[in-house]
Amino acid sequence: MTTFDAPSALGEDQLTALLQSLPRLEELTVRVPSFGTGRWLRLLPTSLRTLYVAGPEVTKPRWPGRYGSGLSVSLQGVAADTISHLATELGSRITLLVTDAQITTIPSQLRGAIIRVEPDTVILPAGVGDSELTELRNSRKTVKRLSVSAADLPRLRGQLPEGLKRLNIRGPEVTEPRWPEWNPLVRGLSVSLQGVAADTISHLADLRRTVTLLEIYDCNDLTTGSLEPLTRLVKSCRQLCVLYLHCTADTGRAVLTALKEADLGRDSDGQPRTICLRVPEEMYCQLKSQASYRVWVYEWED
Structure with a gap:
């Protein structure tokens, strides 16, 4: 399986177990979970190339497109702390970050990425x-x-x-x-x-x-x-x-x-x-x- 759309109703344990069962996943869509620890991010397989995280009100998803050999991420309608979780858990894996959240500070882990603020x-x-x-x-x-x-x-x-x-x-x-x-x-x-x-x-x-x-x-x-x-x-x-x-x-x-x-x-x-x-x-x-x-x-x- 290369693409998966994770249902928003999944709990943290369910999402964690799901990601562990998909070692070759390349594209993942996730409705922003109700839990905020970001623990699931560290379980993303190394094969992942595109990650799209959407908030509960988003109806028209915007994929970031792939950039380079790393991970391209699109955040839409999510809280600003999601960016902090991404930086902490994924760090230098991210080569492109697209977000509609206004960024005032560039996390040190993301200084090697292109950041596109919509x-x-x-x-x-x-x-x-x-x-x-x-x-x-x-x-x-x-x-x-x-x-x-x-x-x-x-x-x-x-x-x-x-x-x-x-x-x-x-x-x-x-x-x-x-x-x-x-x-x-x-x-x-x-x-x-x-x-x-x-x-x-x-x-x-x-x-x-x-x-x-x-x-x-x-x-x-x-x-x-x-x-x-x-x-x-x-x-x-x-x-x-x-x-x-x-x-x-x-x-x-x-x-x-x-x-x-x-x-x-x-x-x-x-x-x-x-x-x-x-x-x-x-x-x-x-x-x-x-x-x-x-x-x-x-x-x-x-």
């Missing part, structure tokens, strides 16, 4: 290869939010989905992607950087996309002495109009000074270009008096 979000693991790029291309028309590791950014040149609105670029220690704000009135791409090296900023200009908003978090080596990648970005991305900056006060002052001294050129309408610099409250109190008619300073209400 209907429009994809979180790619570090170490993007041809198979991950193929999966991304297959989702080009629906993806509006994408999170990638900083090390993989150069590989994404020319590969970003057509309808992408928000791009999160994360460093190796980041487990909670922070999605940038997006203004539907401003065309272009909103980008957030988390825990990355300053030179990551330089790669944004190579994405062949118009970056209009940039948020920078925890970029520790973006200091008063290493602003070149940021000033370079401002000059090359002529549509960049909003910069959110979470940094030290000294770096904030240096960024403001550099922006005021930079040749900002003109916007697409031929008007003198302006940039809105948003900073945390305590920094805003120090910098607001230093704003100019080309570089505005506002409080970042995070």
Whole structure:
């Protein structure tokens, strides 16, 4: 037997016994059990390639499709703790996770998997290869939010989905992607950087996309002495109009000074270009008096 649809009325002991009797199972559909221990997950046979877990109200199942040689999992209409059980019991076996539950933290056991949060979000693991790029291309028309590791950014040149609105670029220690704000009135791409090296900023200009908003978090080596990648970005991305900056006060002052001294050129309408610099409250109190008619300073209400 390669496919089995487990009835929702099964108890934990019955489901456990059933799984032990199906050593060659490849596809399994389970209505989310009333019990929540997740013990049955550790009994899934190594032959399993596709697992679909549905909540009690789901009427139109969405299979994830198979990806790679590991386990592809689809969760629909289930509680968020099911993801924790999956990570704990199945760990690195999972290569693709599709869910309609909003994920705020990536469990460490799932950092090697593609996570697709329905209907429009994809979180790619570090170490993007041809198979991950193929999966991304297959989702080009629906993806509006994408999170990638900083090390993989150069590989994404020319590969970003057509309808992408928000791009999160994360460093190796980041487990909670922070999605940038997006203004539907401003065309272009909103980008957030988390825990990355300053030179990551330089790669944004190579994405062949118009970056209009940039948020920078925890970029520790973006200091008063290493602003070149940021000033370079401002000059090359002529549509960049909003910069959110979470940094030290000294770096904030240096960024403001550099922006005021930079040749900002003109916007697409031929008007003198302006940039809105948003900073945390305590920094805003120090910098607001230093704003100019080309570089505005506002409080970042995070």
